Amino acid sequence: xxxxxxxxxxxxxxxxxxxxxxxxxxxxxxxxxxxxxxxxxxxxxxxxxxxxxxxxxxxxxxxxxxxxxxxxxxxxxxxxxxxxxxxxxxxxxxxxxxxxxxxxxxxxxxxxxxxxxxxxxxxxxxxxxxxxxxxxxxxxxxxxxxxxxxxxxxxxxxxxxxxxxxxxxxxxxxxxxxxxxxxxxxxxxxxxxxxxxxxxxxxxxxxxxxxxxxxxxxxxxxxxxxxxxxxxxxxxxxxxxxxxxxxxxxxxxxxxxxxxxxxxxxxxxxxxxxxxxxxxxxxxxxxxxxxxxxxxxxxxxxxxxxxxxxxxxxxxxxxxxxxxxxxxxxxxxxxxxxxxxxxxxxxxxxxxxxxxxxxxxxxxxxx
Numbered sequence: 001x002x003x004x005x006x007x008x009x010x011x012x013x014x015x016x017x018x019x020x021x022x023x024x025x026x027x028x029x030x031x032x033x034x035x036x037x038x039x040x041x042x043x044x045x046x047x048x049x050x051x052x053x054x055x056x057x058x059x060x061x062x063x064x065x066x067x068x069x070x071x072x073x074x075x076x077x078x079x080x081x082x083x084x085x086x087x088x089x090x091x092x093x094x095x096x097x098x099x100x101x102x103x104x105x106x107x108x109x110x111x112x113x114x115x116x117x118x119x120x121x122x123x124x125x126x127x128x129x130x131x132x133x134x135x136x137x138x139x140x141x142x143x144x145x146x147x148x149x150x151x152x153x154x155x156x157x158x159x160x161x162x163x164x165x166x167x168x169x170x171x172x173x174x175x176x177x178x179x180x181x182x183x184x185x186x187x188x189x190x191x192x193x194x195x196x197x198x199x200x201x202x203x204x205x206x207x208x209x210x211x212x213x214x215x216x217x218x219x220x221x222x223x224x225x226x227x228x229x230x231x232x233x234x235x236x237x238x239x240x241x242x243x244x245x246x247x248x249x250x251x252x253x254x255x256x257x258x259x260x261x262x263x264x265x266x267x268x269x270x271x272x273x274x275x276x277x278x279x280x281x282x283x284x285x286x287x288x289x290x291x292x293x294x295x296x297x298x299x300x301x302x303x304x305x306x307x308x309x310x311x312x313x314x315x316x317x318x319x320x321x322x323x324x325x326x327x328x329x330x331x332x333x334x335x336x337x338x339x340x341x342x343x344x345x346x347x348x349x350x351x352x353x354x355x356x357x358x359x360x361x362x363x364x365x366x367x
Contacts, residue, residue, distance in 0.1 A: 003036040003135045004080040007128075011055055014127050021106030024096060024117060026052035029293040030110050032220020033129045037139060038076035039219070042068075044181065048111060052092070053081060054099060063095060093117075125297055130290065131311045137330060139219045140313065143180065144328060144339030147216040147223045150174035152346055155229045155365055158210055164189055164201035167212065175216050183222050183295060184215035194322045197285040208232060211324065215295050222295050224288075224315040225340040226326035228364040239364070241323045244276040246351045246361040248318040249325040252287070254353035256308055256316075258331055262289065263304035269318060270302070272354065281320050288316040291328055313339065325361055 011034070015023060025031055031040045031049040040049035051064035051072050062081040064072055069085040072078060086095035093116035097104060109117040110124070132140065154170045164187040172182045188199035189206040199211070210229040215222050228242070248269055255268035266287060273282050289300040291313040298306070308314070310331055317326035327340045342348065347363040 001036075001077070001079045003133055004034065004077065006133065007034050007036070008055055008060055008080065011128055012057060014124070015055070015057070018121055019106070020108055022054060022056040022100065022104060022108070023120065024052050024054050024107060024109040024111075024115055025049075026092075026109065026111045026114065029220055030129070033293050035081075036077045036135065037219030037221075038072075038078060040064075040068075040072060040076065041181075048114060052096075052115070054096070061099065063099060065090075125294070126306060129293055130297060131309050132292065132313065132330070133311075136221065137311065137332070140221050140223070140330065140339055141337070143216065143218045143221055144223045144225075144341070146178040146180060146218075147175070147214055147225060148340050148342055150178065150180070150216070151212055151214050151225060151227050152343060155210070155212060155227055156367075158206060158229055158367075160206050160208075160231055162206045164192075164199075164204050164206075167206075167210070168201040171212065171214060175214070178218075180216040180218045182214070183217040184213070186213035187211070197319060197324075206231075209238075213324075213326070220293050221313075222291060222293070223340050224291060224295060224317070224326055224328045226317065226324050227342075227346075227362060228323075229367060230364050231367050234364050234366055238322065241320050242325075242364055243349060243351060244278065245318055245320050245323040245325045246349060246359075247353075248272045248276060248320075249316055249361065250351045250353040250357070250359040252316040252318065253329070253336065253359060254355050254357050256314055256331070256336075258308050258310045258334060260308050261305050262300045262308060263302060265308065266300045266302060266304065268354065269316070273318070276320070278320050282318070284321070285317075285319050287318055288326070289314070291315040310334075327362070 028049045040051040042050045050068045054061040060081045063084045065088040066085050067088045108120045109115040110120045112119040167187045187201040188211045193211045208231045213226045215224045251272035252269040255265040286299045290297045313330045315328040329338045342362045348360045349363045
C-alpha cells in the first residue's frame with residue numbers, strides 16, 4: 001500500500017503543476033502502475049482495463065461495473081482506493097459524471113474515447129511513471145529472470161521441422177505458466193529472418209536458424225529480449241554480423257547515461273553502425289528506447305531531447321539484416337543491471353564499447 005500511496009502523492013503533485021482537478025486511469029498499463037502491479041484485464045488483446053482508478057485532490061477511487069468490482073477489490077492491491085461500482089449496462093461516462101458530482105470539467109483520462117473526458121497530457125508517462133521504485137524494480141528483476149528462463153527453455157527444446165507457430169505456442173505456455181502475459185512473441189526461421197524485422201509466426205518449418213523474440217508482461221511491467229539458435233556450426237559471416245550487432249548495442253548501452261539526452265545515446269549507436277560498415281541498416285528498424293509499463297515508452301529518434309533518468313528501464317534493439325541484439329536493463333545510481341540477462345548455461349560473447357567498456361552479450365546458441 002505504501003507504494004501506491006507514494007504514487008498517488010506523485011500524481012497529485014503533477015496534477016497541481018498541470019492545473020488538473022482529476023485523473024482517470026483506465027488502461028491496463030496505468031492501472032497496474034498506480035495500483036502497484038494490479039491486473040484489471042479480462043480480454044487479453046485489449047489495452048483497456050476493466051476498471052478505472054480515479055484520483056482527485058482529496059480522494060482516490062476504484063470504479064468498475066458490478067461484474068468486476070468484487071474480483072478487483074478482493075484480489076488486486078487496491079487498499080488505497082475507495083470502491084465504487086455501477087451497473088454493467090450503464091455507460092462509463094455516466095458513472096464518472098455521477099462520481100464527479102457534475103464537477104469533472106478539469107478531469108482528464110488516458111482513454112478519452114471511452115470516458116468522454118479530455119486526453120491525459122503527453123508528459124504524464126515520463127513525468128509520473130518513468131522512474132521506478134524499489135518494489136517495482138524487484139518485480140522487474142523477477143520478471144526478467146523468468147522471461148529469460150522461458151525463452152532459453154524453448155530455444156533448447158527446438159527441433160528441425162518445428163513450425164514457427166509451435167515455437168510461439170511453447171513460448172506462450174512457458175510464459176503463462178509463470179504468470180506472464182505474452183505481450184509480444186515473434187518467431188522467424190531461416191530465410192524469414194532476413195526478410196522481416198517484425199516476423200509474426202507462420203507455418204514455416206525450421207531448418208537451421210531461429211530467432212525468438214519475447215516481450216513478457218507481469219504486474220504491468222514489460223521485459224524485452226531476443227535470442228538466436230543455430231543447428232550446426234555457425235557460419236563465419238553470420239557470426240561476424242552477430243558480433244557487429246552486439247558492438248552497436250554496446251555503444252548504445254555505454255552512451256545511456258543518467259542525465260544525458262536519449263538522442264545522444266542513439267547517435268553513439270548510429271556512429272557504430274557506420275564503423276561496422278552498415279551505416280544504413282539503422283533505417284530499416286527502430287533502435288528501441290525506455291521501457292517499463294510499455295514495450296517502449298517512446299521510440300528514440302535522432303534529436304530526442306528527453307533525458308535518461310535514474311531507475312528507468314531501457315531496451316535497445318539494434319539490428320543488421322539477419323541479426324539482432326536485445327535485452328532490457330535498468331540504471332540504478334549509475335549502475336546498469338541487465339534484467340533479462342541470460343543464464344550461466346547460455347553462451348556469451350564479450351564485445352568492447354567505443355569507450356573501452358567490456359560488455360557480455362548473448363551469443364547464438366549452437367545445437
